[in-house]
Amino acid sequence: MHTALIDADILLYRSMTYAEQEINWHDNVWTLYADIDEAKQIFTAQVDKIKTKLKTDDILCCLSDRADNFRKHIDPSYKSNRKGTRKPAGFNAFIDWVEKAYPSLRKPSLEADDVLGILATKPDNIGKVVVVSDDKDLKTIPCKLYRPSPDELLDVTEQQANAYFLHQCLTGDATDGYKGCAGVGEKTANKILGTRPAWSSVEKAYLKAGMTKADALQQARLARILRWSDWDESKGEPILWHPDLATG
Numbered sequence: 001m002h003t004a005l006i007d008a009d010i011l012l013y014r015s016m017t018y019a020e021q022e023i024n025w026h027d028n029v030w031t032l033y034a035d036i037d038e039a040k041q042i043f044t045a046q047v048d049k050i051k052t053k054l055k056t057d058d059i060l061c062c063l064s065d066r067a068d069n070f071r072k073h074i075d076p077s078y079k080s081n082r083k084g085t086r087k088p089a090g091f092n093a094f095i096d097w098v099e100k101a102y103p104s105l106r107k108p109s110l111e112a113d114d115v116l117g118i119l120a121t122k123p124d125n126i127g128k129v130v131v132v133s134d135d136k137d138l139k140t141i142p143c144k145l146y147r148p149s150p151d152e153l154l155d156v157t158e159q160q161a162n163a164y165f166l167h168q169c170l171t172g173d174a175t176d177g178y179k180g181c182a183g184v185g186e187k188t189a190n191k192i193l194g195t196r197p198a199w200s201s202v203e204k205a206y207l208k209a210g211m212t213k214a215d216a217l218q219q220a221r222l223a224r225i226l227r228w229s230d231w232d233e234s235k236g237e238p239i240l241w242h243p244d245l246a247t248g
Contacts, residue, residue: 001056002144005119006047007133008061008098009112015043016088034089040097046148047102050132054146061104062115063095070109070238074221081177108236114226117141121227137173140165140225163197168223169216170202178222182209199243217242 019039023031051057071078098104107115113135120131120143130144130153138145142158156164170189172180184192184205192205206216224230224241232239239245 001058002054003058003060003125003129004050004054004056004146005116005129005131006050006059006061007112007116007131007135007138008063008102008104010134011043011046011061012063012091012095012098013088015039015046016091016094018042020088032089034094036090036094036097039090039094040101043094043098050146050148053148053151054130054132056130059103060119061098061102062112062119063099063104063106064111064115065106065109066092066095068109069111071111071222074240075178075218077177078222079177081174107231110226110238113137114231114238117143117225117227118231121229123228137168137176137225140168140223141227163193165220165223165225166193166197166199166202169220170205172219173223176222178219180219180223181205181216182211184209 016034016039019036019042020032020034023033025031047059051059069078105115105119106112107118110118113133116131116133116138117140119125120129120141130146131138131141132146132148134147134149139154139156140161142156142161145154145156146152147154167189168180170181170184170192171186172178181202192201194201202220203213203216206213220243221241226238230239230241231237
């Protein structure tokens with residue numbers, strides 16, 4: 001029986017959003033309220049569906065650190081596009097409930113994606129875990145990946161994961177607020193990487209766009225979902241990706 005490593009951030013946000021309601025009191029006065037009991041039911045139903053699909057009762061909810069994010073030390077503008085975006089009412093209280101109700105894990109300064117990536121590639125876990133997330137960024141991790149919304153189970157090889165990582169370095173990610181290489185979209189990235197994706201091709205594309213190798217490295221470190229080799233367990237801190245040290 002596999003352990004399902006669940007991207008709890010997505011389920012949390014989805015549950016609380018569905019449980020939030022508007023009330024029109026009078027004279028154009030509106031308020032919002034959230035029924036956390038309803039959110040609990042929605043969250044539990046999603047987890048139960050995952051358990052049934054993967055035929056396992058062994059789960060771990062992976063969460064983002066609420067206090068810090070190491071990528072903001074690399075680039076302070078990381079996810080700055082989300083400033084002012086309101087979280088659903090009662091969101092922090094709901095996180096507290098999830099951590100008490102389910103086996104959960106967060107690591108200092110990491111996002112849930114990183115926790116998933118580290119655990120999925122830990123040598124002792126290979127072949128024993130399934131990552132559960134709709135986030136396409138998890139395709140940069142060599143693992144068994146279940147995506148609930150498309151309802152697809154993927155076996156992402158190391159070669160595929162490495163290629164997708166390089167692709168992300170070029171295209172960036174508007175959702176996460178990092179731009180990648182100027183002027184490079186999906187189709188152009190595919191042409192640049194060709195059939196033999198390599199970091200040298202990424203650097204050449206940045207230089208051609210009037211940018212620098214340092215720019216390329218910065219964007220790579222923002223794009224990199226951490227693997228076991230990118231995490232110093234004894235210090236509790238990430239090992240920033242560098243092509244000279246990379247195994248993938």
